Amino acid sequence: MPTYVAFLRAINLGATRKLPMALVKEHLPAAGYTDVDTYLATGNVRVTTGARSAAKVRADLEKRFADAGGFEVPTAVLTPAELSATYDEAVALDVDAVRRYVAFLPDPPSDEARAALADWDTAGEGVHLGARHLHWWTDGGTTTARIFQPAQLKRLGLQLATTRDLKVVTTLAERWGV
Known part of the structure; x- marks a missing residue:
């Protein structure tokens, strides 16, 4: 099963x-x-x-x-394979930031969201959009990160994203991944 x-x-x-x-x-x-x-x-x-x-x-x-x-x-x-692939992708990004996160999406992002995020350029934060997740990182606080302001998420169609710290994703990939 x-x-x-x-x-x-x-x-x-x-x-x-x-x-x-x-x-x-x-x-x-x-x-x-x-x-x-x-x-x-x-x-x-x-x-x-x-x-x-x-x-x-x-x-x-x-x-x-x-x-x-x-x-x-x-x-x-x-699936456990998707979780492991998401973790592997995060590691491959090799980002040096104070805080790193993965936002999991219930549905794949729209083409409009992909286009908007491809050009994301905000000082102190960055994003990388995966199949049904968004890697994001910031040198500031999470509450001030521009990507995760409610209006921004809604504009991008990502308001149902649920975010986990990369440390949690790492632990889950070790426990439940393949």
């Missing part, structure tokens, strides 16, 4: 949008998922299922998380 890695967006932030990983680990096996594992409270989940499509897994997980949490949970679903 195929294994998938899911990245849940905007959970366990502040007093609202709580979706404890213990609940996820309890809820998913009851729904037929096996080999369920989580890492950190930020919404990193590995599952094994009979479903042969990441899109079907995504739709099912999003519905289950919405039912369990009472709010919409946009989710990006990758």
